[in-house]
Amino acid sequence: MKIVWIDPGHGGKDPGAVANSLREKDIALIVSLGVKQRLEAEYEGVQVHLSRSTDVFLELKERTEAANKAGADLLVSIHCNAGGGAGGFESFRYTGVSAASRSLQNVLHTEIMAAIKTFGVIDRGQKAANLHMCRESKMPAVLTENLFIDVASDAAKLKRQEVIEALIAGHVSGIAKYLGLKRKEGKPMTKERDINVVSSWAAPAWEAATKNGYFDGTRPGAPITREEAAVLIMRLENKK
Ligand SMILES: [Zn+2]
Structure with missing residues (x-):
């Protein structure tokens, strides 16, 4: 190891x-x-x-x-x-x-x-x-x-x-x-992600955005719809 x-x-x-x-x-x-x-x-x-x-x-x-x-x-x-x-x-x-x-x-x-x-x-x-x-x-x-x-x-x-x-x-x-590490076998280069688990690179931003009430903290990996984006914009505007 x-x-x-x-x-x-x-x-x-x-x-x-x-x-x-x-x-x-x-x-x-x-x-x-x-x-x-x-x-x-x-x-x-x-x-x-x-x-x-x-x-x-x-x-x-x-x-x-x-x-x-x-x-x-x-x-x-x-x-x-x-x-x-x-x-x-x-x-x-x-x-x-x-x-x-x-x-x-x-x-x-x-x-x-x-x-x-x-x-x-x-x-x-x-x-x-x-x-x-x-x-x-x-x-x-x-x-x-x-x-x-x-x-x-x-x-x-x-x-x-x-x-x-x-x-x-x-x-x-x-x-x-x-x-000289060996790649794991049978492991596709891109595996399907679990949308309920936040990516490590996004974790601090996700935590802050949730704390500020911009998101509800669920499904960090899910795509965003236009109506959800509109709600997010409204929350940002109200925060000013
Ligand atoms: Zn430094």
Whole structure:
């Protein structure tokens, strides 16, 4: 059994980058939950552990200590970038790093870019830096910077479900390739969904929308009719 450690960046009192009505901690969690769900559903012999599965604060040290203690086979720390400019995707390994980490970075970076380049995401390249998450992890470790929260064109992409799905798919494919995981047999690529179960990437938004009274909290996966959309618009208008 391979153990994959996924580290959703930030959380709780630390939102990470905040701009364009997006918070880095939310995107990191949504992508991380999606990676766990898909890896375990589609591949044999793999277990995914998360540093956090809710909106809580953790010190960096707590994250790497937990991953080291679990004896994880690899670690991926999932973040979004900020700092303006043209935006894009980049990945980091530690500066004084092993061949294994280089190889993990290469396959992960390549698979993620292959999944998102159709959306016009800029490839900022494979980089090395002295980052705690990569330095203190005993296993091969890479940190991904998934687009720029504060660059309007990137933020618009991060608000699209298909871009989030592509980021998840790229991470899943890269990890599976690196570990040589075997796809589960007889498992169709797209299985019929249960409309009563909320998708992990939508869970925080669904919870908020239900709490605000926009939806009644039932059947998150059902299609919406024009009359239901009209009721939703009315509720939004009344809330102003
Ligand atoms: Zn970050």
